[in-house]
Amino acid sequence: MSKDTIVIREIKLEDNQQIEQVIRGCFHEFKIPLEGTAYTDEETPRMFESYQNSNDVYYVIDNNGEVLGGGGIKPLKDFEADVCEIQKMYFSPKVRGKGYGKLMFEKCLQSAKELGYKQCYIESAPQLKAAIHIYESYGFKHLKSGLGNTGHYSCGVWMIKDL
Known part of the structure; x- marks a missing residue:
């Protein structure tokens, strides 16, 4: 896998199945609860369709047609209009530890x-220690409880940052 064949781009309809597999694979790999998380979200199998509004965007990491990860920005559901959520940021083991997660994170923050x-706002699972460390390094602060109405009652880490 050569670095110059990897691009971060907006999701396309034909990416749905691959990004769903990446997202769901992380839950099994890190032993994250399936219920009350992105694993069972109605959006997960139809990510392209779920990010087609003027106030949201979803990006994928593409290596010559192979989707290796993704992350997006959406308004935080049932909360103040000027607060967004970074959502469904998951990566295949093939790209972890190579800086693509940080690039994706920065792209999402810039888009926000x-x-x-x-x-x-970010919700995460305590098992995703490397991701939480990255969020902290970008100035995200821990909250005592969740905000909005994400439906992710199994996530135990809530963080927020002023943009």
Whole structure:
């Protein structure tokens, strides 16, 4: 896998099945609960369709047609309009530890600013220690409980950052 064949781009309809497999694979790999998480979200099998509004975007990591990860920005459901959520940021083991997660994270944060959001919220599972460390390094602060209505009652880490 050569670095110059990998691109971060907006999701396409034909990416749905591959990104669903990447997302769901991480839950089994890291032993994250399936219920009350992105694993059982109605959006997970239809990511392209779920990110077609003017105030959201979803990106994938593409290596010559193979989707190796993704992440997106959406308004935080049932919360203040100027707060977004970074959602469904998961990566295949093939790209972990190579800097693509940080690139994706930075792209999502930049998109959140460009879309006019004032704060960015993240929910995560405690098992995803490397991801949580990255969020902390970018200035995300831990919250005592969740915000909005994500339906992810099995996530035990909630964080927020001013943009």
